[in-house]
Amino acid sequence: MSGDRVFTSSRKAISRLHDNGGYGKVQDGKLFLSLLEAAYLVEKGRIKVTDNERELSVEELMELGRRRDDCFDVKYITYRDLRNRGYVVKSGLKFGSHFRVYRGRTDEHSQWLVWVVPENTKMSPNDITARVRVAHGVKKAMVMAVVDEDGDVTYYEVKWVRL
Amino acid sequence: MSGDRVFTSSRKAISRLHDNGGYGKVQDGKLFLSLLEAAYLVEKGRIKVTDNERELSVEELMELGRRRDDCFDVKYITYRDLRNRGYVVKSGLKFGSHFRVYRGRTDEHSQWLVWVVPENTKMSPNDITARVRVAHGVKKAMVMAVVDEDGDVTYYEVKWVRL
């Protein structure tokens, strides 16, 4: 790890995590993982992250995440829930959502754009309609992931209907 | 018309408006229309509403509606839009929504529960999940009708998905 960037140059790790698992992004022969991905893989015992030779815990990784993102926790809860269900999960930033979610490999079209909403937020209809519009334009489903106080996630698909 | 109640005893009107159009409610041989229905039918030139022999305009009917209901305008806009598209529209109160919407006759099951949301409302996820749950329980679709500042209505179906 270096700064907030988690990476590896190991060929084997790249094949295992990226090529098969859809984790991270390969650049110049290195695999870079997001903090969500790194925290998840550490939590699952699949990787170790070291900073100056010191191993980092899930919580330390999450703390790094929170420093840059107030919503890191609810995003992580949703990320983990989706990954645990076998989906591949990538950033949805380009589409104004939190995640793009794939049933299988990321070289196919993603199925959903997932927008994470904590139970106690106040939303404006515009928050929803903007994301539905984008999803509609790229032929994906827009899914609102509502995270409740207990950390359970419920998914609601929102679809533009022409009556 | 009398007070807020618009009604007729004409057999022909009852057959045309209620039996064929799904407008109003027949009680003791009279057809009673809600202000939404009356305003719409006046706007379409299909009925005349008189109060002490004076004919009332759509605006006068809407003004009556507004006096009792802050949301009369957005409801009317949605009501009109749905009717213009050929749907039969009744109150959805019992289901916690604004309208039940039928593709055809009201003796069949309604298709949608429509919840009218002005563009500038703030919603809590709770408000949405309650209505989605009701719709799910009665096997209807929950549709959010978002009314924008220009008075355009866009419809969004919200559905609980199990991933």
Added chain:
Amino acid sequence: MSGDRVFTSSRKAISRLHDNGGYGKVQDGKLFLSLLEAAYLVEKGRIKVTDNERELSVEELMELGRRRDDCFDVKYITYRDLRNRGYVVKSGLKFGSHFRVYRGRTDEHSQWLVWVVPENTKMSPNDITARVRVAHGVKKAMVMAVVDEDGDVTYYEVKWVRL
């Protein structure tokens, strides 16, 4: 504690709090508590929450809650009141309410769906009918918890009656 997540890996704590008390959610061998649960357990002196080795007070935990949720206080007051009376309390989001309340263990059906209403809210009949309908559909009782200015909670069951 780390960020907004309060957790422990202690087997003994998990057994005592989760298995016997119905607190929190176990994931990958850790027990995660919501801020409502953590604040309550700290107030009762049953746990200590530390952040970077510093112990947090109830007020500090509540302050964290308020930052994310305008209604944290009234929810906490209701949560505490229900817990003090011996009930197990979990999120009711999926049912459009604030809490599911169990008489005993959470593996039985919950008894009530509790919707927290501060004394000074304005409600529309719609908000009530939606939640009554949900409760009716899942054979639970819909309970409105009205929190007054003094922080006292009064419970009202609302039930659909066919006359």
Added chain:
Amino acid sequence: MSGDRVFTSSRKAISRLHDNGGYGKVQDGKLFLSLLEAAYLVEKGRIKVTDNERELSVEELMELGRRRDDCFDVKYITYRDLRNRGYVVKSGLKFGSHFRVYRGRTDEHSQWLVWVVPENTKMSPNDITARVRVAHGVKKAMVMAVVDEDGDVTYYEVKWVRL
């Protein structure tokens, strides 16, 4: 009829309407009917109301009602609905509600205190809790009659629960 008071001195009418039907109030050998009662009985064809020898229609009676009471229409809709279902309905003013409703004769205890609420009102929890309190004190059930846009009435019993 005289002013807004509808009355009769006919023994036969008194026996039929008051003694058997629970309509009106007998005073000094005369039966006085409220405007709700008079309108209902005229609508059902059971009485005729004359003012200076001119017969009044239901609508004329209702117009009189509206002049003194903005909510006359929704109250009438509820009154009629309850009467049509076979209940005896009297004013609930003394109890802060709109109606006292009896299953049978009015010399028994009334069953419910009914509070009429149009679909589009905004309520404060206090509006509800005050009426529940009163009903609780006199061992009756508090019933909210929500009148929707179509003039349909749905009944919700609200009950104080000690958890």
